Amino acid sequence: QVQLVESGGVSVQSGGSMRLSCVLSSYASTDFVYFAWFRQVPGREREGVASMRSSGYTRYADFGQGRFTISHDSSENTVYLQINNMKPEDTATYYCAARFSYAQSNSLLSPSTYENWGQGTQVTVSS
Numbered sequence: 001q002v003q004l005v006e007s008g009g010v011s012v013q014s015g016g017s018m019r020l021s022c023v024l025s026s027y028a029s030t031d032f033v034y035f036a037w038f039r040q041v042p043g044r045e046r047e048g049v050a051s052m053r054s055s056g057y058t059r060y061a062d063f064g065q066g067r068f069t070i071s072h073d074s075s076e077n078t079v080y081l082q083i084n085n086m087k088p089e090d091t092a093t094y095y096c097a098a099r100f101s102y103a104q105s106n107s108l109l110s111p112s113t114y115e116n117w118g119q120g121t122q123v124t125v126s127s
Contacts, residue, residue, distance in 0.1 A: 002098060006121040007023075008021050012123075012126070013125070014088060021079075024098060046111045087125060088127045093120040095118055097118070099116070
């Protein structure tokens with residue numbers, strides 16, 4: 001089981017920026033490695049924010065286009081989520097996820113696609 005540990009969640013004011021980090025334990029390299037960020041607020045379903053394949057292909061939720069950027073540093077085994085121009089509605093617990101087998105591109109923002117999850121990091125945006 002691959003371990004994922006998120007960090008970087010803080011409280012910021014509307015319009016601010018932050019970068020979330022997700023460190024992964026070692027894993028066997030394959031042709032199909034996918035990373036993703038999700039978020040969840042109490043009482044609502046977990047929703048996909050951004051995903052990427054290790055080859056560089058990325059996919060974003062509609063609300064994330066232009067404000068969210070997912071990236072991966074293979075040398076550090078770390079996945080990042082940069083969030084700019086933050087809004088109060090971005091307040092949520094953010095989770096990192098990973099998958100190490102083939103997945104269809106249209107499933108990359110679905111929580112059921114991923115078998116490996118972090119514990120989450122809280123992000124709060126005040127107006």
